[in-house]
Amino acid sequence: MAVAARSIHQTRRIKLQVFRYVVFALAAIFFLVPLGAMIEFSTRANNGSRTLEYWQSIPKYPDLTDAIFASLQLALITSIAMLVLLVPTMVWVRLKLPRLSRIVEFICLLPLTIPAIVLVVGLFPMYLWLNTNLSDSILTLAFAYVVLVLPYCYRAIDAGLGAIDVKTLSEAARSLGANWFDVIWRVIVPNISNAILNATLLSVALVLGEYTIANNLLYNNLQVELVHLGRDNAGVSVAVAVASLLFAFVLLVAIAFIGGRPRRVRPEAVTTVGIGPTAGSPR
Amino acid sequence: MPFLAYVGFFLVLPSVIIGIGAFLNADNAFTLDNFRNLSRSYVFKATIDTTVISAITALLGASLGAILAYAIVTGSPNGLLRRLTVSASGVLAQFGGVTLAFAFIASIGSAGFVYLFAKAHGFDYYAHGIWLFDIPGLDLVYLYFQIPLMVLVFLPALDGIKPQWREAAESLGGNTWHYWRHVAGPLLFPAFLGAVLLLFANAFSAYATANALINQGQPVLAQQIAGAMSSEVGAFEPGFAKAIAIEMIIIVTLVTILYSLLQRRTARWL
Amino acid sequence: MMERSGVEVRLENLVRRYGTVTALDGLSLTLAPGELVALLGPSGCGKTTALRLLAGLEEADEGRIVIGGEDVTGLPANRRNIGMVFQAYSLFPHMVAWENVAFGLQMRRVNAAERKKRALDMLELVGLGRFANRYANQMSGGQQQRVALARALAIQPQVLLLDEPLSALDAKVRSRLRDEIRRVQLEVGTTTLFVTHDQEEALAIADRVGVMQAGKLEQLGPPTLVYSRPATPFVADFVGLTNRMSGTVRAGAVEVRGTSIPLVHPDVPDGPAIALIRPEAVTLASDGEMEEGPLVGTVIAVAFLGAVSRVTVDLGDTTVLAQLPTSAASQHPAGTKVRLALRTDPVLIQREEAVPAAS
Numbered sequence: 074m075a076v077a078a079r080s081i082h083q084t085r086r087i088k089l090q091v092f093r094y095v096v097f098a099l100a101a102i103f104f105l106v107p108l109g110a111m112i113e114f115s116t117r118a119n120n121g122s123r124t125l126e127y128w129q130s131i132p133k134y135p136d137l138t139d140a141i142f143a144s145l146q147l148a149l150i151t152s153i154a155m156l157v158l159l160v161p162t163m164v165w166v167r168l169k170l171p172r173l174s175r176i177v178e179f180i181c182l183l184p185l186t187i188p189a190i191v192l193v194v195g196l197f198p199m200y201l202w203l204n205t206n207l208s209d210s211i212l213t214l215a216f217a218y219v220v221l222v223l224p225y226c227y228r229a230i231d232a233g234l235g236a237i238d239v240k241t242l243s244e245a246a247r248s249l250g251a252n253w254f255d256v257i258w259r260v261i262v263p264n265i266s267n268a269i270l271n272a273t274l275l276s277v278a279l280v281l282g283e284y285t286i287a288n289n290l291l292y293n294n295l296q297v298e299l300v301h302l303g304r305d306n307a308g309v310s311v312a313v314a315v316a317s318l319l320f321a322f323v324l325l326v327a328i329a330f331i332g333g334r335p336r337r338v339r340p341e342a343v344t345t346v347g348i349g350p351t352a353g354s355p356r
Numbered sequence: 357m358p359f360l361a362y363v364g365f366f367l368v369l370p371s372v373i374i375g376i377g378a379f380l381n382a383d384n385a386f387t388l389d390n391f392r393n394l395s396r397s398y399v400f401k402a403t404i405d406t407t408v409i410s411a412i413t414a415l416l417g418a419s420l421g422a423i424l425a426y427a428i429v430t431g432s433p434n435g436l437l438r439r440l441t442v443s444a445s446g447v448l449a450q451f452g453g454v455t456l457a458f459a460f461i462a463s464i465g466s467a468g469f470v471y472l473f474a475k476a477h478g479f480d481y482y483a484h485g486i487w488l489f490d491i492p493g494l495d496l497v498y499l500y501f502q503i504p505l506m507v508l509v510f511l512p513a514l515d516g517i518k519p520q521w522r523e524a525a526e527s528l529g530g531n532t533w534h535y536w537r538h539v540a541g542p543l544l545f546p547a548f549l550g551a552v553l554l555l556f557a558n559a560f561s562a563y564a565t566a567n568a569l570i571n572q573g574q575p576v577l578a579q580q581i582a583g584a585m586s587s588e589v590g591a592f593e594p595g596f597a598k599a600i601a602i603e604m605i606i607i608v609t610l611v612t613i614l615y616s617l618l619q620r621r622t623a624r625w626l
Numbered sequence: 627m628m629e630r631s632g633v634e635v636r637l638e639n640l641v642r643r644y645g646t647v648t649a650l651d652g653l654s655l656t657l658a659p660g661e662l663v664a665l666l667g668p669s670g671c672g673k674t675t676a677l678r679l680l681a682g683l684e685e686a687d688e689g690r691i692v693i694g695g696e697d698v699t700g701l702p703a704n705r706r707n708i709g710m711v712f713q714a715y716s717l718f719p720h721m722v723a724w725e726n727v728a729f730g731l732q733m734r735r736v737n738a739a740e741r742k743k744r745a746l747d748m749l750e751l752v753g754l755g756r757f758a759n760r761y762a763n764q765m766s767g768g769q770q771q772r773v774a775l776a777r778a779l780a781i782q783p784q785v786l787l788l789d790e791p792l793s794a795l796d797a798k799v800r801s802r803l804r805d806e807i808r809r810v811q812l813e814v815g816t817t818t819l820f821v822t823h824d825q826e827e828a829l830a831i832a833d834r835v836g837v838m839q840a841g842k843l844e845q846l847g848p849p850t851l852v853y854s855r856p857a858t859p860f861v862a863d864f865v866g867l868t869n870r871m872s873g874t875v876r877a878g879a880v881e882v883r884g885t886s887i888p889l890v891h892p893d894v895p896d897g898p899a900i901a902l903i904r905p906e907a908v909t910l911a912s913d914g915e916m917e918e919g920p921l922v923g924t925v926i927a928v929a930f931l932g933a934v935s936r937v938t939v940d941l942g943d944t945t946v947l948a949q950l951p952t953s954a955a956s957q958h959p960a961g962t963k964v965r966l967a968l969r970t971d972p973v974l975i976q977r978e979e980a981v982p983a984a985s
Contacts, residue, residue, distance in 0.1 A: 081702055082685055089430055096427040097437070100503075104448060106470065107500070110463030111455075162359035180363055186612045187371070188561030190578040191601040194585055195370025197594070198377075220366045282452030284564035289582050296454045300568050303458065311462055314455045322447055520716040523683050524774075526703035527710040528730030528781060534704075538729070542720050624763060625719040 108318075115312035127308035134306075137313065140298035143211045147294065148280040151218040152273045155226050158219065160269070163230055164261050167239045181227035184220055189285040192220065200290050211292045221286065222279050226272035233268020234261075274324045281321055374605075378598035390599035399580055399600065406560060406577040407607075409491060413498040414555035420499070421506020422548060428507065429514040442511070445504035453564025460497050460569070464488060489570050497565055502555050509554060513547035516626025543625055550618035557611045561604070577604055632660035632817035633694030633784050635680070640689035642675050642841075649675040650686075651841035657785075662811055662818040663846075664832035666825055668864065672841040673821045677787050680819060682706045693784050704733075709778030709816070710787045714794040716774055717762040723749060723773045724758040730781035748776035752810060768799040775807060779814055786811065786818040792827060804831055825865050829853060837861045855890060859976045862902045867936075869903045869946050870976070880975050883920035883941075885968045889975060899975040905936060907969040908948035910955075912962050921966040925958050939964060 118124035132138060159181075166173050184192070196217055203213055239261060246260045262269065284296035293301070295317060303310035381387040393399070428441050464470045464481075465488055474481060487493050517540060525535045563578035570576075574583050577600065584597035635657040642650040650672045657663050665673040678684045680691060682703035691699045698706050709730075717726050724745040731741035749755050752772040762770055771791050778786060788807065792800045808831050811818050822828050828835045829849040836846040837860070845857035856862035873882035878892030880901045887901060910925075923941040935955035937948045946966060958964050 081700075093427040093430060096424055097441075100424050100441075103503075104444070104500070107456075107459035107463040110468055110470065111459050113469055114462035114467075158359050158362055162357060165357075177359075180367070183367065186557075186605075186609055188563070188578065188604060188608060190561070190563045190581050191374065191604055192370055194581060194594075194597050194601040195372075195374045196366075197585060198373055199370065216366055219362070223363075278450060282450070282455070284452065284454050284568070285578075288564075288567070289585060291586075296452060296564070299454050299458075303568075307461075311458050314458045318452075318455050321450075321452070326443055326447070518715050520712045520714075521718060523681075523703070524710065524712065524716045524718070524777075525729070525733075526683065527681055527706075527708055527787075528777070529704050529707070529733035530729070531704050534733055538732070539718055543718070 111311050111315045111318075115308055115315055117308070127306075127312040130309055131313060131316075134302065134309065136293065137298050137302060137309070140293050140295045141313070143293070144281055144295035146212060147215055147218060148277040150212060150215040151222060151280050152276045154215060154219050155222055155276055156269065156273065159223070159226055159230060159272075160262065161257055163227070163234060164239060164243075164257055167234060168243055178227070178231075182224045185224045189221065189283075190289065192217065193286050193289040196286070196290065211287075211294065214287060214290065214292055214294065217286050217290075218276075218280050218283065221283065222272075222276040225275045225279065229272040229275060230265065230268050233265035233271070236268075237261075237264045274327055278321045278324045281317055374598045374601050377595055378602050380595050382595070387595070390593075390595040393593075393596050394599055394603060398574075399577075402575060402577045402580045403603070405491060405575050409494055409498065409576070410556045410559035412495055413502045413559045414552045416495075417499050417502025417555050418506050418510075418548060418552045421503040421551075422510050424503065425507045425510040425514055429511060433515075441507070445507040448504035449501055449508055451501050451504075453562065453566075454568040456497060456500055456565050457568035460488065460493070460500070489572070491575055493569060494566055494575070497569060498559050498562065501565075502559065505555060505558060506551055509551045510547065513544055513622055513626050517543065546618045547622040547626065550615050550622060553611045553615040553618070557608045557615070560608055560611070632658075632815050634659050634692075635694075635785055635817050635819070636690075636692040637676065637680065638690040638692065640676065640679055640691070641687045642672075642679060642684065643687050648841050650679070652689075653838075653841065653843060655836060655843060655846065657817050657819065658833075660815045660817055661833045662808070662820060662831060663834050663836060664820040664822060664828035665836045665838055666822060666828040666865070667838035669823060671838040673823075673838050674789060675841075676838075677789055677819055677821045680785065681708050681710055681787050707781065707783050708785045708787060709781060709783035711771065711774045711778050711789065711791045713790045714767065714771070717770055717777075719762050722759045722761055723754065723765070723776075726762075726773055727777045727780045730777065734781065745776075745780060748780045749773070751779070751813070752776045752806070766799070767795050768803050771795065771803060772806065775810065779810070779816065783816060786816045788818065788820040790822055793822070793824070800827070801830075807831065829865070835865075837864060839864075855972075856902075856974060859902060859974055862974050867905050867947060867949075869905060869908065870900050871903055871944065871946065873899060873901045873975075875899045875975060880973065882968060885921070885970070887968060887970050888972045890972045891974075894975070897977070899977050902974045902976060903968060904971075905947040905949035907971055907973075908946060909967045909969065910937060910939070910948055910950065910958055910964045911967065912958055912964045919965065921968075923964060923966065925960050925962045925964055927960055928955055928958070930955075939966060941966075 115127050116123050116125060118126065162177065166177050200213070203209075207213070242260050242264065243256045246256045251259065281295060283294065284300070287294040288297045288300075295313075299310050299314055299317075302313075378390050379386055379388070381389060394403075424441075428438050431437055460468075462468050466482060466486055471482065482488075488496075521539050521543075522535055525539050530538065561578065563576070563582070566576040566579055567582070570579075574580050581597050581600045581604070584593045584600060586592070637653055637655045640650050640653045641648070653672065653676055655663070655676075665676060667673050675684065679686050682698070682701060682705075686699065689699075690697060693706070693708075717723075718729065721729070724742060727745035727748050728741040731744060736744070746755065746758055749758050752775055754769060754772055754776070757765060757769060757773070760769075762773075765773065774791070791807070792803055795803065804827055807820075820828070820831060829852070832849060834846060835849050835852045837844045837852060839860050845852055845861045847855075847857075852861060853865055856865060862868050871882045873880045873887075875881075875889070875894055875896050875898075876886075877896070878894075879886045879888050880899055881887075882901050882903070887903075921941070923939045923946070925937055926940045926945070927938040929936040929938075930952060933952060934949055935952045937950065937955050937958060939946050939948060948966065
């Protein structure tokens with residue numbers, strides 16, 4: 074009797090395990106094959122043998138290297154601008170204007186419901202004016218990109234601030250003689266360093282992958298150039314795509330592991346990062 | 357506050373430009389023509405096509421993603437497999453559209469090794485035309501970011517299902533079917549529905565993937581906006597672009613509102 | 627309609643292993659019809675495993691389970707007709723209270739009108755008639771557990787299982803709900819197994835208490851007996867507070883600091899041993915000048931516990947706890963010199979070397 078009984082639970086367990094591994098195997102095929110295919114494609118010679126020719130010829134395309142350089146600069150500028158804009162505002166709202174917190178949250182999450190292409194429509198005349206009156210540098214794209222990364226960075230930083238007691242910390246610092254700059258720079262920022270790193274890496278990944286805005290405002294950033302190049306020399310284009318993808322992958326894995334570290338960040342502070350409505354993400 | 361000034365300039369001002377511009381003709385005079393033009397056959401078709409693509413990939417992505425999420429959640433909560441799949445989902449859900457298009461061209465495209473392999477073994481899946489660069493291809497490629505997004509949004513809901521509920525249902529005489537029918541199903545349904553809406557909005561606003569994959573025709577609404585905005589195609593109609601933009605915002609906003617209502621419900625239960 | 631009076635429940639020689647860990651090591655236990663037995667022990671002692679085996683949520687590696695004369699060892703949980711109350715969070719959150727209670731009846735294909743009526747009756751029984759249309763998140767923890775109790779009883783189970791149902795509640799609610807559970811259980815007369823790590827809870831509610839350790843039953847008996855005549859040093863230690871005082875066994879008694887106390891089990895060889903003495907078997911006196919002696923010491927702390935107080939006395943080489951009425955304790959504030967006296971109720975001993983029974 075006991076033997077028969079055992080089998081009910083055991084069968085259920087075995088069924089579940091079989092189900093799980095079949096699902097994981099299928100998912101792995103669906104998600105890994107296209108990635109592997111890019112590597113395969115970018116190292117395939119005309120006669121079918123392996124070659125690194127495409128990879129080696131990346132520096133020979135000045136438009137491409139310019140675009141890569143521009144995208145990296147944009148990532149840097151966007152991240153810094155985002156932090157300068159967002160961190161003091163969010164700390165200030167938490168401390169002094171809690172009534173505004175809903176509004177700030179609403180504003181920050183708004184770009185999620187505005188598709189990037191729609192934002193472009195509104196930005197188009199502004200950039201026309203900007204180009205003729207100020208600068209036609211591609212780096213002006215950073216203005217738009219800050220808006221684009223706003224929701225993701227807001228969530229990351231909000232999670233970080235939620236995990237510490239901003240009010241008590243700043244009151245303690247104030248009572249010890251710190252001014253507001255010191256409070257933010259020496260007390261708050263070090264305590265949310267994980268969240269800040271998170272937000273920065275997310276912005277870098279988003280900016281490097283951005284296509285919609287650049288393409289329609291007629292700037293050649295990395296992704297736009299990839300599409301151009303893809304029409305002439307698909308091999309090089311795919312090679313660069315793989316490279317940029319690996320770069321973004323490293324960044325995002327870094328986020329996952331920073332996030333996964335249990336140290337003082339509360340679990341919910343981690344899981345909310347990068348999750349939620351992503352309408353308007355750069356695809 | 358510099359924050360508000362910035363947001364006012366780069367978020368609110370563009371919105372205002374769209375809102376006003378949609379009612380202006382080429383001579384900056386008030387008109388409703390831009391909205392009347394939304395009934396043009398190609399825009400109407402793009403709206404329908406985009407809606408269908410978004411609905412299909414949302415439903416399929418949500419179903420497949422839910423299955424994957426369930427497979428994840430039945431494993432160890434701190435296991436390597438779970439951490440790996442969750443991190444991978446985070447990466448793939450943000451996968452840049454251009455790279456994504458390349459990945460599929462390089463794998464199942466007519467020069468991709470999957471196609472070459474299948475053809476060499478007598479299975480020519482492009483025998484009736486290369487569907488990768490058409491709407492079916494878009495459906496498949498969109499799933500590549502829809503499924504991971506589903507995993508990310510559905511995992512918390514699945515985590516909220518307590519093992520006690522299953523045990524309680526069992527001890528009260530329910531079998532596995534009863535449990536899913538009366539307990540887990542109704543509990544997860546709002547979360548699932550909300551996720552479908554989120555995925556819908558996600559697909560509906562996508563542009564880069566479609567543009568990188570398809571360069572003949574503009575099957576997706578986002579491409580129609582881009583087309584009306586730029587003079588490349590010869591039809592520079594800024595007012596019309598804004599009208600389509602408003603159409604898009606309205607649809608996405610409606611869907612997002614429904615989503616957050618369902619989200620609130622889920623939060624109360626799980 | 628099922629019979630309302632309880633049935634006999636027999637657990638026979640149950641063994642359950644998780645990998646290399648043996649959670650249950652040959653547990654045998656018989657519950658008389660209508661009896662409430664509490665399984666008491668530290669976490670990991672196997673008490674919860676025993677309950678889950680009885681519920682059919684897990685299955686035994688060896689042994690049999692017999693409920694009302696029927697061998698149910700092989701039956702899955704949903705065919706055992708057992709009511710279960712979990713630690714917490716077991717109410718289905720998308721159903722209101724009465725729907726939760728009616729769930730088991732729905733599984734049994736009772737028609738809608740009848741099951742609503744019976745669900746409302748059950749809620750009335752646990753005193754929550756007014757809360758029938760509340761969701762779980764609109765009720766307090768104690769109310770939720772009462773709904774869970776009503777839900778478990780609505781199916782008129784042959785056995786009621788309570789898996790630490792009070793542990794998530796705060797102290798005041800806990801004792802009230804404990805008495806409530808007992809009242810309801812007596813009213814419906816269902817044979818009940820109650821699992822807890824809280825000795826006060828077990829002693830207060832149960833007909834018999836089973837103390838478990840390392841997958842085995844150390845002692846099974848009425849609460850008064852388990853408390854006053856612990857069968858093993860582990861039981862003495864786990865149930866109530868115990869002073870450990872070294873002494874010498876001589877002719878069936880142990881001599882502790884000049885006082886000879888009889889042993890529970892007198893058939894032991896002579897030699898040094900540790901006597902396990904309850905704090906309430908220690909009395910204090912502080913009259914006049916006190917000559918030095920083995921039982922003279924200084925009060926170092928007095929803990930006020932309401933009607934009684936617990937006094938810690940420093941005897942130089944050891945400290946001893948005494949529990950006495952607060953009025954008596956107040957005469958010996960910290961710092962007073964006192965003379966202890968040990969009541970000569972039979973005690974257990976523990977050998978310093980070779981102590982197989984103890985942990």
